[in-house]
Amino acid sequence: MIKLLKKRIAKPYAEILLGLGILEKNLENLNVNIKLFSENLKEQPLNDILKNREYSNIYKKSLLKSYYGDYEIKNFFLKFINILIKRSRISLINEIFQQYEELFLTYSKIENVDVITSLKLRPKDEALIFFQLKKHLKVNTLKITTRIKTDIFGGLVLKTSSKIIDLSLRKKLLQFAKQLEIKI
Secondary structure, X not given: OHHHHHHHHHHHHHHHHHHHHHHOXXXXXXXXXXXXXXXXXXXXXXXXXXXXXXXXXXXXXXXXXXXXXXXXXXXXHHHHHHHHHHOOOHHHHHHHHHXXXXXXXXXXXXXXXXXXXXXXXXXXXXXXXXXXXXXXXXXXXXXXXXXXXXXXXXXXXXEOOOOEEEEEHHHHHHHHHHHHHHXX
């Protein structure tokens, strides 16, 4: 429930962030800034200070300015972070970045596909899957992540943001077992 609420609050901020990147005509640089900021948030002291309400917003803003200076992060991104601090939404930064990434992928017509197999795919098979999926999904760019799970016994399971295509031997065996039970 809380996770869903955080997602709903984060989405408008993510939309604004994407809009700023489009207006500035620099989405690539924005993505670099987000990655850099996310990496820096992994440092506990910075993360703790930004998310702790006991520290003043002025202190948090000055900390960011001293931390990044004027050269590493684009001004509009730093202003966006300062708005999050001012509105006490900085604790949602990870959710905002997640939502931004989903919006960016949709905007850029990039599709993430999770390919699950029982054995490591040969490069020839990976290429075949890539081209077939790209043609079927009608996207500009395809990002494929391959995972091995032995419990599917054989075949493939393809997961996109909107579809799951299960071509595994496990699914076929389960369907066969179900048919046998019905006839008995």
